[in-house]
Amino acid sequence: MSPVTAEDLKTELEMFCITCEDDSNLDKMxxxxxxNRMPADQWVLEWVAYSTTKNGLVLSVxxxxxxxxxxxxxxxxxxxxxKREEPNRPRDIHTIHDIxxxxxxxxxxxxxxxxxxxxxxxxxxxxxxxPHSKRSSALLSSPGVLLSPxxxxxxxxxxxxYSQRGGKGEVVVSFGAVQGTRWAGxxxxxxxxxxxxxxxxxxxxxxxxxxxxxxxxxxxxxLTEKIEELGEELRSHFSIEEFSPVSLPAQDSVCVVGQxxxxxxxxxxxxxxxxxxxxxxxxxxxxxxxxxxQEYSLFPGQVVAMEGLNTTGEKLVVSKIYEGIPPPxxxxxxxxxxxxxxxxxxxxxxxYSPSDSLTFDPLLDLIHVIARDRPDVCILLGPFVDxxxxxxxKSQVTETYDAIFSRCIExxxxxxxxxGCGLVFVPSQRDVHHHYIYPQPPFTLASLSKNxxxxxxxxxxxxxxxxxxxxxxxxxxxxxxCTLLIDNVTFGVTSTDILFHMGSEEISCGTGPDRFSRxxxxxxxxxxxxxxxxxxxxxxxxxxxxxxxxRMPLTPDVLVIPSEMRYFVKDVIGCVCINPGRxxxxxxxxxxxxxxxxRTSASADKKRVSPCLAAQVVKV
Numbered sequence: 001m002s003p004v005t006a007e008d009l010k011t012e013l014e015m016f017c018i019t020c021e022d023d024s025n026l027d028k029m030x031x032x033x034x035x036n037r038m039p040a041d042q043w044v045l046e047w048v049a050y051s052t053t054k055n056g057l058v059l060s061v062x063x064x065x066x067x068x069x070x071x072x073x074x075x076x077x078x079x080x081x082x083k084r085e086e087p088n089r090p091r092d093i094h095t096i097h098d099i100x101x102x103x104x105x106x107x108x109x110x111x112x113x114x115x116x117x118x119x120x121x122x123x124x125x126x127x128x129x130x131p132h133s134k135r136s137s138a139l140l141s142s143p144g145v146l147l148s149p150x151x152x153x154x155x156x157x158x159x160x161x162y163s164q165r166g167g168k169g170e171v172v173v174s175f176g177a178v179q180g181t182r183w184a185g186x187x188x189x190x191x192x193x194x195x196x197x198x199x200x201x202x203x204x205x206x207x208x209x210x211x212x213x214x215x216x217x218x219x220x221x222x223l224t225e226k227i228e229e230l231g232e233e234l235r236s237h238f239s240i241e242e243f244s245p246v247s248l249p250a251q252d253s254v255c256v257v258g259q260x261x262x263x264x265x266x267x268x269x270x271x272x273x274x275x276x277x278x279x280x281x282x283x284x285x286x287x288x289x290x291x292x293x294q295e296y297s298l299f300p301g302q303v304v305a306m307e308g309l310n311t312t313g314e315k316l317v318v319s320k321i322y323e324g325i326p327p328p329x330x331x332x333x334x335x336x337x338x339x340x341x342x343x344x345x346x347x348x349x350x351x352y353s354p355s356d357s358l359t360f361d362p363l364l365d366l367i368h369v370i371a372r373d374r375p376d377v378c379i380l381l382g383p384f385v386d387x388x389x390x391x392x393x394k395s396q397v398t399e400t401y402d403a404i405f406s407r408c409i410e411x412x413x414x415x416x417x418x419x420g421c422g423l424v425f426v427p428s429q430r431d432v433h434h435h436y437i438y439p440q441p442p443f444t445l446a447s448l449s450k451n452x453x454x455x456x457x458x459x460x461x462x463x464x465x466x467x468x469x470x471x472x473x474x475x476x477x478x479x480x481x482c483t484l485l486i487d488n489v490t491f492g493v494t495s496t497d498i499l500f501h502m503g504s505e506e507i508s509c510g511t512g513p514d515r516f517s518r519x520x521x522x523x524x525x526x527x528x529x530x531x532x533x534x535x536x537x538x539x540x541x542x543x544x545x546x547x548x549x550x551r552m553p554l555t556p557d558v559l560v561i562p563s564e565m566r567y568f569v570k571d572v573i574g575c576v577c578i579n580p581g582r583x584x585x586x587x588x589x590x591x592x593x594x595x596x597x598x599r600t601s602a603s604a605d606k607k608r609v610s611p612c613l614a615a616q617v618v619k620v
Contacts, residue, residue: 175569295510301533324525349562382428401433481529492556
């Protein structure tokens with residue numbers, strides 16, 4: 001690992017809008033990185049996570065000492081204990097059975113010399129093969145729930161930090177008319193719940209496809225078509241007569257259109273912004289001068305129209321920026337019933353197991369929540385078998401990834417059988433067993449092969465009564481990203497962390513501190529689930545498929561974008577956006593989201609009313 005410098009730390013902190021000019025603080029941070037053998041980016045991620053839990057802790061020598069005591073020292077201790085246990089870890093199923101047999105014989109021997117108390121029973125055996133607790137024993141004894149933490153890996157042990165977490169069931173974010181809201185599904189068992197996948201101009205992405213065969217010419221054509229389509233929307237909406245070539249010198253103010261780019265391989269900043277035009281405007285680049293703008297928000301890949309002076313043909317002094325226009329909302333010809341009950345939708349995002357164990361205790365608790373609240377639809381996003389899990393990274397899993405995933409999904413289906421809710425499974429780039437490409441095709445499961453993915457177009461809709469279907473038929477496997485129609489309420493869903501990717505690339509001035517709202521607005525106005533170009537290094541983009549399946553056919557009523565960033569629920573230009581967080585955050589519990597939605601008729605003045613009545617983010 002290369003030595004960490006103060007400049008490295010300052011650069012990483014700036015990605016999270018944290019400035020640090022105090023030399024004593026920088027020296028302290030460098031010392032912590034060196035002592036704990038941590039790179040700058042990993043240290044900053046640990047600090048951001050820690051300061052967030054402390055309500056925005058400010059960088060200082062005292063806070064850094066507290067951070068070292070609470071986080072870094074424990075991290076070093078856990079590493080040392082792991083190294084001490086390392087020589088004894090490699091065991092197979094036969095050695096584990098020998099250990100269990102020896103412990104049983106020891107228990108029998110002790111029982112010979114002890115007198116059990118009246119009414120007492122023999123102590124339940126607790127081993128890595130069969131970990132028990134009061135909570136898990138009660139759950140496994142209940143009918144219909146087949147998910148056992150011990151069934152996923154013979155060497156798995158329960159996570160101590162997760163079991164000792166606090167704030168269970170605490171509501172951390174509320175939105176809308178939460179007072180008096182009953183967080184439960186519809187009372188009537190025969191209520192029809194319509195669930196569809198809205199298709200785009202072409203057939204929906206319902207199966208795997210061949211990738212890694214992209215040509216630069218095809219990528220260029222996709223980017224060119226995006227500039228032309230969004231540019232035409234800007235021209236017609238703002239009544240612009242025509243766009244001028246970006247490299248043509250002019251003494252009068254001109255209006256140009258193109259895609260925002262960076263003039264180097266580094267991060268975008270106010271001095272490195274260039275505008276790349278499409279073929280109709282000369283396919284040239286021009287440097288942008290943003291000094292005359294009072295406010296702006298730009299990111300690589302953004303298609304914008306700009307007005308300004310370009311006297312030399314080499315630099316455009318921008319005086320005005322025309323932002324994109326979001327697509328219209330979904331409108332239905334179906335007459336809404338005023339007495340129809342609201343729909344309860346639960347949203348959760350993986351990973352579903354702590355980072356130090358494959359026991360899937362968080363998923364077990366989530367099934368408890370589903371059984372208690374009885375939601376109508378559950379949208380569950382990956383990763384289900386996380387590629388960033390410690391045991392997965394070190395190849396310490398004794399089963400195939402596909403087997404673990406199949407058992408996980410089947411347990412969810414069986415565990416929610418009594419509830420009868422609809423289940424929507426969305427893949428993730430971090431699912432180790434699935435295709436590592438974006439857009440990502442839906443999961444394939446042999447046990448659910450008789451239940452094809454239900455797709456429909458905006459023009460042709462057919463109803464599915466989820467309460468009348470068999471357990472496996474309640475499951476809908478969808479791609480990432482996708483647009484769902486649930487009881488005439490549209491949900492835009494993507495498991496890719498677009499908030500984190502765009503947050504590290506976007507630049508702004510005079511637009512306020514709410515970066516999340518800006519990013520969501522960019523997604524809507526650019527009509528794309530992933531408008532950033534070039535994409536993040538960890539994302540493999542297939543541009544031809546993305547052009548067909550990665551765009552937003554309409555503005556969703558609810559946009560679900562889980563992220564490593566802090567959870568929130570916001571209304572952005574009429575679209576309710578929710579980041580439910582992740583069900584686990586490292587070794588501790590995370591959060592999930594729940595929403596009450598109901599399609600209502602427009603008001604007397606024909607003003608649109610959001611169908612999202614209330615929303616909350618809750619700790620698991």
